[in-house]
Amino acid sequence: MINNRLHDRLQQLANGELDPKQEAAVRAEISQNPEALSLLSQYTELRSSLTLLQDVPPDQLSKERLRSKLLGQALRTERPAPLWTWFWMPTAAAAMAFVVYFNRTKPAEAPNIVGSPSLASNLPARADQGSTLSKAFATPSAKPLTSYVAKVTTPAPISSSVDPSNVETNTGPIAHEVAVLIPKRHSGEIARSARRHAKAHEPTSNIADIPADATAWSDLNNVARTALNTANPEPEKVTALAAPVTATTSPESIVVISNSVDADTGAQHATEETASNVLVGG
């Protein structure tokens, strides 16, 4: 076996790069090692073979060639860059502006309301109050939400008339989740990046329908307050909530926003429900 050190020594020995003392030591070391002797003979042969490459054919260089080359370089004029080379810069800037303009996040036309102001006051205090979470609730001056959605555990028959008294008795943990209808035509208008951002950071939603019925706020507040104060772990079926208008099933996807807060992002949890699981009333 030849280690790297011995390999290098053999190279140096074959090329005459060792002093006599080192040379004697290496020769003594490899005297009983046929593999090392073979390697030494290879390097010796390589050394002798390389001398064959020292013969070089005569060159055809001349002072005249060099002079003409130098003159050619000296006389070479650098042409100014054509005018069209900078044309791409304003074009690129215009294209970028176009992209930014049409991909920008659609500004919210109305506050993103998923609960009433009194519901917001019932939630535990957060360090980032006023930033993300507060946007999920309406200000007192906002229009009352009369069309709202409650998640139900099983598909319930649609009743056109719901007794508001059932709401308080039948609310369970599921009723914590106050949902807002997001029509697809609205979500489609929001830029994809904005939707991704909203999904990760805040429960952005749009109100589809805000009639001017002020009594609906009190109904909704009753539901939410009861849900927050209820410690009943068993989910109970909520057949319907107070419905100022005729209830109907939603043909579109519904985002249900929970009061529970994600530990990492600080945003509220949001889940998308199909229409078959959700009773839309209002």
Added chain:
Amino acid sequence: MFGTSTAVRMNAAVIGKLDLDSDASLVKRAREGEYEAFEMLFERHRTLVYRFAYQMVPRRDDAEDIVQEAFVRAYQNLHKYRDEAKFTTWLLRIVTNLCTDQARMSQRRTNLEQQEAQGALEWMTIGDTEDPIENLEEDRRRFALRKALAALPVHHRTVIVLRDLQEKEYPEIAQILGCTVGGAKLRVLRARRALRDRIAPLLGDTR
């Protein structure tokens, strides 16, 4: 007395003449715009540079182009030359860089050369090696070795040429490569091993 002073004056004249023809002096004169001085440098060192270039690149016309380009660059950068190193060392450094650039620029051609070298080795080792003409053996060996050398990575090839073909000393190799003497020795060892691995069949490796 007269004879002594004359001898001193003659010696001074000879020394002055020698000094006038030294590389440093020619470089100084060339810097001052005397083109003939630079032509003298060219005539003096072109063979050295050409030999190095020819051993670095596989084709003679490429080697000549590199030599020419090296002298052009040397002329254009004479103001950057410092007298700490020999002029030839500085010149060989330029040539080394040019050869490296050329190797990078013509990567595809290098691949073809490697294939050719591999083919040459196969022809040498696997094919019919019985050649009736004895003196052709050396040519074939030279050809295969040259191809194998050309197929080496340029950094290996450079140190092989500098040390084993140009027989430069390690300190000068270190100056040309811009590394330490120990680094130069290490590079030479690695390059030789790479070359030996490549042409082991040619060397009668039985392992």
